[in-house]
Amino acid sequence: MKEINTKKLINFSINGTAAQAKEGWTVLDTARNMGIYIPTLCHHEAVEPIGACRLCVVEARQGNWSKVVVSCMYPPFEGVEIFTDSERVKNVRRWVLEMLLAQCPASREIKALAAEYGLKSTRFKIKNPEEQCILCGLCVRVCAEVVGVQAISLGSRGVLKHVSTPYMVPNKACIACGSCVSVCPTGAMQTRLDKVRGDISQRTGHGFAH
Amino acid sequence: MEKITNIEQLDLLKNSLRKARESGRQVVRVCLGPGCRAQGADKVAAAFRNAVRQQGLPVKVEPLIKETGCHGFCKEGPLVTLEPSGLFYSRVKPDDVEEIVEKTIKNNEVISRLLYSENGTVYKSAQEIPFYKMQKKIASRNVGDIDPLSIEDAIANGAYQAVAKAFASMTPEQVIKDVEVSGLRGRGGAGFPTGRKWRSAADAVKKHPGPVYVVCNGDEGDPGAFMDCVVMEGDPHSVIEGMIIAAYALGARQGFIYVREEYPFAIKNLTIAMEQARSAGLLGANIMGTGFEFDIRINRGAGAYVCGESTALFQSIEGKPGEPRAKYIRSVERGLWDRPTVLNNVETLANIPVIIENGGEWFSKIGPPNSTGTKAFSLVGKVKNVGLVEVPMGVPLSTIVEDIGGGIPGKKSFKAVQTGGPSGGCIPYKLKDVSVDFDSLTKIGSIMGSGGMIVMDDRDCVVDVARYFLRFLEEESCGKCLPCRLGLEAMLEFLDNFAQGKGSLEDIEELKSLAKAVQDGALCALGGSAPNPMLTTLEYFRDEYEAHIIEKRCPAGVCKDLITFHIDSEACTGCGLCASNCPQACITGEDKKPHEISQNACTRCGTCMDLCKFSAITVS
Known part of the structure; x- marks a missing residue:
């Protein structure tokens, strides 16, 4: 957890409770510091936030102005009122989770999270009952930002988006460190790891050369 | 060209170029905009160059052939204008060029066959044509006038x-x-x-x-x-x-x-x-x-x-x-x-x-206080004068569609206009007098957008239109954030159901709630504005959605799962136009006798209905 610098604090509120953030902190940083729960999937402290899963949305209000923002990236400003469970917020989370139930029905984490919002089933078409990946890109980011090898990336776009290695063949750049597996919020990377690193016993010389 | 090394030099250059222009030399402007080019304008321009060269005219008389940008009136292309006479020739084919050089350029004769006419009036120059008359060009001031390569x-x-x-x-x-x-x-x-x-x-x-x-x-x-x-x-x-x-x-x-x-x-x-x-x-x-x-x-x-x-x-x-x-x-x-x-x-x-x-x-001072200046629009869809227009902000939508655009072709009626592309909204006929400016369009649920204007008639189904734009955005979504990547697909599932006559009235409310989640949750404006076409059509044409869901009927005759085409034997004259154009060849009948559609082979494309001159094709 980041240290609070008491010199420069931004005063605002979360769910009516006074909150203080250091400059550079996001709403999520502050909420976690205060022990307020906001669900997240694509967020990990080791990498830069990208605001992709949108589960961490909160509503920011000031006077008549109101906006739904992602707490993992939103820098609070003096006097803003943050609501972590308003109707608009719950509406976004509920729909995202119902759609995720159809996207990755094999994920226990998604099922558990959906149950918190009263969702047991989905009305949308299930394409692959085995799917666990939510395409949050944490694996890709940790590989690039922390490990520094960029063995995997997100390929294609939109509904065709997928996690893969270049040309979809095992990538020698992979050092088989397993960081992608450990940050994966749904365990989907586990089944993909072998496709990324290939057969390690066949590697020669310095083996995991970049 | 010599390098301009101080500001006065630019002025001198401009003045000398202007003087050269005023020599009285004839100028032929051939429009090479996207619309005219598609209709073969580059061949027209080449024909002009050839014809002029073959004529071997003395330099002073030889016209300057300019290949310019879009003249705007795409529907009448390829377009050619002549200076100093100001003549405006429309639908010019390469074969017409020799005649133009021979008669108009050499002898100042007007070829009336190539002049544009509308409602019985023949127009000699562009400025007189209603399509151009009401426009004001600022952003596109030189487009169509200058040679962009010079x-x-x-x-x-x-x-x-x-x-x-x-x-x-x-x-x-x-x-x-x-x-x-x-x-x-x-x-x-x-x-x-x-x-x-x-x-x-x-x-x-x-x-x-x-x-x-x-x-x-x-x-x-x-x-x-x-x-x-x-x-x-x-x-x-x-x-x-x-x-x-x-x-x-x-x-x-x-x-x-x-x-x-x-x-x-x-x-x-x-x-x-x-x-x-x-x-x-x-x-x-x-x-x-x-x-x-x-x-x-x-x-x-x-x-x-x-x-x-x-x-x-x-x-x-x-x-x-x-x-x-x-x-x-x-x-x-x-x-x-x-x-x-x-x-x-x-x-x-x-x-x-x-x-x-x-x-x-x-x-x-041009346009209303909060939306100053002019705006260029590409006017497309079910409108007579398809093309590019630039008008002062604040003109009523009907001026653009009906006066400049010439209204809806054929006997169909003006149903709606989609402004702002897939992020915009569908403006119904009853709001046709809305002022076209940023704030007024936002107020009625649409947006100005970049300036696409798609006109629809009563053969356009709003459910189908909403599906079209949503599918476009679903394909174009980058897939980074979940409300957009999954939400657009999910909204399409709802609309696909409606188009098949499935779903219920509660689904409409659920769809609205999902749309709200996508608007609130999406990362960028692509997802955030994606529900707009669906939301505006739902607001202004709810009865059509209900017709699909409750009556299992597509009033515009577009949603294929809900329609069948029939030939009204009393109205049918047996002209055979539908039969010879049916892609499935499933319309049969004797000459000058009522025809029939074989329902098994019919793919419900609607070609027959669009072509029939006697309104003999009915949809049910």
Whole structure:
């Protein structure tokens, strides 16, 4: 957890409770510091936030102005009122989770999270009952930002988006460190790891050369 | 051309070029805009050159053949105009060219067959035609007039005069002030005040000294929109000049024009124009001998619609996948390579030189107070005069569709207009007198957008229209955030059900709730505005949605699962037009006797219904 610098604090509120953030902190940083729960999937402290899963949305209000923002990236400003469970917020989370139930029905984490919002089933078409990946890109980011090898990336776009290695063949750049597996919020990377690193016993010389 | 090394030299050059023009030489302008080119205008232009060469006319009489940008009246293309007679010839074919040279150019005879006529009136010149009469051209002032590949032609028309004025008599601060006073709002869609954008970027640079960039957004991707394409192709110098002025105001030294690869002629003309400007000393190091340095690079977009979004566009220029990022820190502060960046649309930048030349005050008097100036629209769909129009802001929608556009062709009736492309809304006939400006359109649930205007008649089904735009965005979604990647697909599932007569009234409410979640939750404006076409059609045409769901009926006769076509044996004259055009060849009947449709083979494409002159095809 980041240290609070008491010199420069931004005063605002979360769910009516006074909150203080250091400059550079996001709403999520502050909420976690205060022990307020906001669900997240694509967020990990080791990498830069990208605001992709949108589960961490909160509503920011000031006077008549109101906006739904992602707490993992939103820098609070003096006097803003943050609501972590308003109707608009719950509406976004509920729909995202119902759609995720159809996207990755094999994920226990998604099922558990959906149950918190009263969702047991989905009305949308299930394409692959085995799917666990939510395409949050944490694996890709940790590989690039922390490990520094960029063995995997997100390929294609939109509904065709997928996690893969270049040309979809095992990538020698992979050092088989397993960081992608450990940050994966749904365990989907586990089944993909072998496709990324290939057969390690066949590697020669310095083996995991970049 | 000789390098221009001081500001007076530009004036001298302009005057001498103008003088040369006034020699009385005939000019033939052949429109090579996208519409005319598709109809073979390049062959017409080549035929003119050939014919003139073969005639061996003495130099003084030999006409100047100009291949210009879009004249606007695409429906009547290929278009040819002649100076000084002012004659306007429409639907010119290469075979007509010899006659034009022989009769009109050599003997001043008018070929009445090629003149445009409407409701029995024959028009000799473009200015008299209703389509042109009500327009006011600012951004596209030179398009169709100049040869875009000739910088001399542009300079004779006044190009780079505004840059000269800014350099000679204005400080960067005064330039920003003038743009603020003009009230110009971004023409790319969101309508953010351009002056304020420049001011914020200038402030950001003051706070964090270092590079600042000027970027031109030419990634026009809305279905049916081609305004920016026409400006870039027809008058590339106006865009370049606008960028130089922006660069001067901000102290930028590098600019980028992001053009989609699907616009090869825009890329070609811009590249040539930039080269000419560089060798004329109007771009690059030491512009006009003032010591000011600014150059532009073209970045070609690979065709991703989302790259029209500012942050995705920056990513793309930086060589990364075109995905937007959250804009809690605005791009005027942190844009390209995290430096202050001004991103303006093509049309916005094309307006800048005119504002600087005539003053912001002058510009602010055109149109209503909060939406000043003019706006270019590409008028497409079920409208008689398909083409490009530029009108002052604040004109009623009906003026554009009915007076300039000539209304709906055939016996069909005007149903709705989609403005703002897939992010915009569907404006019903009953709101046809709405003032076309940023705020009025937003108020009724649509947006101005970049200026695509798709007209629909009673053969267009709103459920189908909403599905079309949603499917377009689903394909173009970058897939980064879940509400967009999954939400658009989910909304489509609802609409696909409606189109098949499935679903319930509760589903409509659920769909609205999902739409709200997508609007609130999506990362960028692509997802955030994606529900607009569906929401506006639902608001204004709810009865049609209900007809699909409750009565299992598609009133417009479009949704294939809900319709069958029949031939009314009393109205059918047996002309055989439907039978000979049916792609399935499933219409049979004897000559001059009522025909019949074989329902088993019919794919419900509706060709027969659209073609029948006797309204004998019924849909049920």
